[in-house]
Amino acid sequence: MDNKDKDYFAYLSANLEQYKGKWIVLCDEHIIASGDDIKKIVAEAQEKNPEKKLLLARVPVEGTMIL
Amino acid sequence: MTLTYHYKKLPGKKGSKIKTPSIPITFKGRSSLRMGGIALVDSGADISVIPRGFAELLDLDLSGKENPSYGLSGKVIKCIESKVEITFGTSQNKQNFWMPVLVSPNDNCPLILGREGFFDKFKITFNGRDKILTIKPITKILK
Numbered sequence: 001m002d003n004k005d006k007d008y009f010a011y012l013s014a015n016l017e018q019y020k021g022k023w024i025v026l027c028d029e030h031i032i033a034s035g036d037d038i039k040k041i042v043a044e045a046q047e048k049n050p051e052k053k054l055l056l057a058r059v060p061v062e063g064t065m066i067l
Numbered sequence: 068m069t070l071t072y073h074y075k076k077l078p079g080k081k082g083s084k085i086k087t088p089s090i091p092i093t094f095k096g097r098s099s100l101r102m103g104g105i106a107l108v109d110s111g112a113d114i115s116v117i118p119r120g121f122a123e124l125l126d127l128d129l130s131g132k133e134n135p136s137y138g139l140s141g142k143v144i145k146c147i148e149s150k151v152e153i154t155f156g157t158s159q160n161k162q163n164f165w166m167p168v169l170v171s172p173n174d175n176c177p178l179i180l181g182r183e184g185f186f187d188k189f190k191i192t193f194n195g196r197d198k199i200l201t202i203k204p205i206t207k208i209l210k
Contacts, residue, residue, distance in 0.1 A: 008091040011105060017078045023174065038120030038174050042102070055091065056121070057105035058177035062080055 007055040021061035025054050068160040074198035075105070088193055088200040090180070095152040096125030104178045108191065108200060112181030115168045117151065121178070122170040127151055134169055146171050162204065164188070 010029035025033040025045040032048055033041040038056065045054050074086035088108045094117070095101050102124060106115075116136075122129060131148040146169035154163040166184035180186075190203045 005091075007103065008105070011091075012073060012075055020078050036174060038118060039124055042124055053101075053103060055103035055105065056178075057089075060077055060177070062078065 007053070011055065011057055016059045019059040022059055024057050024059060026057070027052050027054050069201050069203040070156050070160060072200045072202070074200065086198050090155060090200065090202070092178075092180075093154040094121070094125055095154070096122070096127040098124070098126035100125060106178040106180045108180045110182065110186065110191070110193070112179050114181040114183040115166060115185055116146065116171055116176055116179040116181065117168050118171050118174040118176055118178070120174045122149065125151065127168075127170065129170060136169055144172060160204075
């Protein structure tokens with residue numbers, strides 16, 4: 001299992017209540033950045049963890065998602 | 068070989084939880100960056116969609132045709148036609164190909180895997196009772 005898989009399983013089990021409506025970045029099984037601006041949070045995550053694989057996810061806002 | 072993914076429990080209305088079918092994918096464009104993302108598998112979407120900020124990170128070609136797109140609200144938004152390289156699966160069953168995407172004008176939409184260029188490569192089963200998504204290649208994908 002590589003880091004990306006570990007981050008995916010960390011994402012599956014994470015409680016994301018506090019991140020509603022935000023983008024999150026996972027690295028080493030932890031959420032290391034969150035916000036509205038993808039480029040900004042990925043840059044922040046890359047600065048904290050250079051060379052590491054990152055996993056980006058969108059947490060929906062409260063309500064029923066119909067796309 | 069079939070790839071199996073569990074639905075993700077996400078915050079819903081007033082403390083409730085909703086379970087959504089999504090999968091981890093690595094995206095690549097013209098830049099050297101390979102970026103992982105959780106993408107919602109959406110059989111109702113005609114085509115895959117990624118937000119503008121993500122497309123810019125990957126340095127996707129954003130000079131493509133504008134494509135008026137709409138959802139439930141009926142409001143038309145101007146997306147841009149592009150394409151992205153995706154990789155997912157396991158080391159024994161790795162899927163890698165370029166697919167068409169629409170780039171949304173902002174960062175408000177999730178990463179969405181729609182039908183064109185994705186669903187036509189797989190037999191995809193949504194097991195709503197057990198909250199499991201399975202993806203089985205139906206053709207050999209030639210690069």
